[in-house]
Amino acid sequence: MNPVLKVIYERKSIRAYENRDIPEGIKDEIIKAAMKAPTAGNMMLYSIIEVTNQSIKDTLAKTCDNQPFIAKAPLVLLFLADYQRWYDYFINSEVTELCKRMNIKMRRPQEGDLFLACSDVSIAAQNAVIAAESFGVGSCYIGDIMENYEIHRELFDLPQYVFPIVLLCFGYPTKQQREREQTRRFDKQFIVFKDKYRRLNKEEFNNMHKDLEERVFKSNNFLPGAQNIGQHFFLRKFNADFSKELNRSVREILQNWLHR
């Protein structure tokens, strides 16, 4: 098989790591690959912090919805959407003067700038994941880094226009993780459309979730009260405490980004 596709198809999230460091040369390649990702306007609207301090890792293991494996990951990279660097550069480049001279209103980063930076940083992060995988280094995204914004802002000295989008944990997979089955994906017919968006009907939803529903049902893993996968996911994800905290935290950053 094409070696690039092999890496992509065989990857899975790795949440338990062997107790060995990732060599500096491999770390460098992972970061280099991230920085080689496509980036809007070639502006690199992101920053990356390598978290090396064990006490910060320990904190993150708690503030990111209590996921202890974060503290044990040999390499932890924080990917930040970053408009601060460009905004500071504009100020340093006397753009305010330019605006006065040209009678243009100077503006601050807004919603669209944030979304663009979020795309940038996610694409860079995924390049890091694939590069790591190509060296046999496993990884796992931690979306919960968007929670507890106030704590993370202080922990990493984040200025107004810098927001954590993903945390990535890296390490060599344990044997159990290497042998673990991959997760499955929904069938293409439910995900990929031609020309126009199409909302799914009840029958299609039933087909889409049939496989998963049977497996969860068989293993008796439905959450109390849930009678199908939709209800199970609603309780487990959408309405879970972490999800409420995520939305509160992101609301706070948006207010911070837009109004202060």
Ligand SMILES: Cc1cc2nc3c(=O)[nH]c(=O)nc-3n(C[C@H](O)[C@H](O)[C@H](O)COP(=O)(O)O)c2cc1C
């Ligand atoms: C944006 C994003 C956030 C995620 N956050 C977490 C997380 O906080 N904890 C975790 O264990 N896995 C997290 N994951 C990993 C997903 O659970 C995983 O990708 C999914 O279950 C599919 O499994 P696979 O990666 O093994 O194919 C996240 C993945 C993405 C893309």
